[in-house]
Amino acid sequence: MTAQPDTCLHSGHRRRGVSVLLAGLALLVALALPAAGADYRTAGYMYLSPLPAAEYCSPQTALVLVRFQNIPPSAVTNLAQFIQVTGATTGIHAGQTKVASDGRTVIFTMSTAFSPYERVTVALNPLVAPGTVGVIGPYQYQFMISGPMSGGITQLPPNGTITARGDNPPNEAKERAFDGYVGTKWLDFSVPNGTANFSWIQYVYPTNDSRIIVQYSITSANDVPARDPKDWHFYGVDGLGNLTLLDTRTNQTFPNRFQTLSFGVNNTNAYRGYRLEITGVLDPTTAGAVQLAELQFFEPNPNPVITARGDNPPNETKDKAFDNNTATKWLDFSVPNGTANFSWIQYVYAGIEAHLVNQYSITSANDFPDRDPQDWHLYGVSGSGNLSLLDTQTNQIFSSRFRRGFILTTTTALIGATVWKYPGLVIPARPLPFNCPN
Ligand SMILES: [Ca+2]
Numbered sequence: 001m002t003a004q005p006d007t008c009l010h011s012g013h014r015r016r017g018v019s020v021l022l023a024g025l026a027l028l029v030a031l032a033l034p035a036a037g038a039d040y041r042t043a044g045y046m047y048l049s050p051l052p053a054a055e056y057c058s059p060q061t062a063l064v065l066v067r068f069q070n071i072p073p074s075a076v077t078n079l080a081q082f083i084q085v086t087g088a089t090t091g092i093h094a095g096q097t098k099v100a101s102d103g104r105t106v107i108f109t110m111s112t113a114f115s116p117y118e119r120v121t122v123a124l125n126p127l128v129a130p131g132t133v134g135v136i137g138p139y140q141y142q143f144m145i146s147g148p149m150s151g152g153i154t155q156l157p158p159n160g161t162i163t164a165r166g167d168n169p170p171n172e173a174k175e176r177a178f179d180g181y182v183g184t185k186w187l188d189f190s191v192p193n194g195t196a197n198f199s200w201i202q203y204v205y206p207t208n209d210s211r212i213i214v215q216y217s218i219t220s221a222n223d224v225p226a227r228d229p230k231d232w233h234f235y236g237v238d239g240l241g242n243l244t245l246l247d248t249r250t251n252q253t254f255p256n257r258f259q260t261l262s263f264g265v266n267n268t269n270a271y272r273g274y275r276l277e278i279t280g281v282l283d284p285t286t287a288g289a290v291q292l293a294e295l296q297f298f299e300p301n302p303n304p305v306i307t308a309r310g311d312n313p314p315n316e317t318k319d320k321a322f323d324n325n326t327a328t329k330w331l332d333f334s335v336p337n338g339t340a341n342f343s344w345i346q347y348v349y350a351g352i353e354a355h356l357v358n359q360y361s362i363t364s365a366n367d368f369p370d371r372d373p374q375d376w377h378l379y380g381v382s383g384s385g386n387l388s389l390l391d392t393q394t395n396q397i398f399s400s401r402f403r404r405g406f407i408l409t410t411t412t413a414l415i416g417a418t419v420w421k422y423p424g425l426v427i428p429a430r431p432l433p434f435n436c437p438n
Pocket residue numbers: 176177178179180181182183184185186293294
């Protein structure tokens with residue numbers, strides 16, 4: 001009996017909620033539609049998508065839908081040509097026209113993406129045979145493409161200078177490599193084959209701006225893997241246009257379309273700009289061009305970055321190994337047995353700091369001595385991600401649940417970070433203190 005009033009109460013709340021929501025929608029429709037709505041309906045259209053004056057359409061918007069009020073699509077004599085879609089910066093978007101299974105909706109499918117913040121014009125010019133019953137007239141309207149959310153993908157200043165060896169404007173122009181969208185790409189018809197036809201693309205910051213870049217990423221395009229960059233150089237560009245080689249990669253492969261691969265750079269200089277020079281594509285014999293969807297630059301991390309092979313959230317996470325608190329621990333479910341299942345945890349310093357490390361300690365955890373690290377390597381890691389072996393320990397026994405220190409045998413200054421690897425151990429835990437950042 002006591003449940004009954006509760007049910008009614010909830011039900012009443014729900015109804016009130018729905019009616020508030022509907023009132024909100026009705027208000028929006030009433031505000032948005034009168035001008036445009038009366039407009040296209042007067043011309044004989046029942047439904048358009050995107051709606052006239054629509055905002056925030058995706059750059060990947062691929063469909064325009066048209067439904068007539070009084071005539072069937074079969075009455076239109078130029079069905080394949082009557083829809084024309086033009087982006088203010090991307091130009092005319094070719095497309096295929098077909099009639100949906102309802103027999104009334106015309107679907108125009110486009111294969112290329114729009115640019116962020118672009119205004120798109122849709123022109124409808126249907127022709128009908130003489131004597132057709134029903135009204136249809138030409139109609140033109142516009143909608144807007146949205147831009148990236150702030151705080152999303154790293155965006156370069158929009159007024160930098162972008163240059164390239166070549167490109168394929170408007171839809172595959174050089175600017176597409178820096179627009180924050182993997183759905184758009186830069187394409188150059190040069191085919192780098194390892195020894196010739198090198199292609200390049202470059203971004204220079206506006207005015208006198210210069211930045212320290214310690215990592216960059218390349219995202220593969222939508223199609224033709226043969227065109228993927230395979231070998232390249234990454235350069236810093238100074239104010240006179242001189243190039244400084246910062247990084248070289250060879251035999252890189254992108255496992256998927258729209259795949260982003262990141263590469264660290266040993267760099268402590270602020271350059272006016274950066275250039276990617278592609279010296280080889282995946283398959284020069286069939287590529288016909290080189291292409292990529294995105295090229296992104298990353299400045300130094302404002303905070304340390306801790307990574308690990310695995311951990312056990314929420315309470316036994318990787319950051320617990322560096323929190324200077326012996327009551328917390330890092331746990332990874334991998335079980336290193338001396339030859340396999342190695343686990344690792346890594347600490348990368350903030351900024352571009354290089355630290356000279358000459359001592360470290362590992363503190364055993366609160367329980368399960370079987371999980372204590374027994375054999376391990378300590379590595380330094382360079383800004384480009386290369387590991388340098390600094391120390392190896394074997395058959396270490398933590399005699400109780402307490403801290404144990406280890407003295408490094410080498411003292412090498414390494415940029416960026418320190419890596420710990422633990423072949424043959426289960427769980428190191430509770431390091432206190434972690435000496436390296438001192
Ligand atoms: Ca892009």
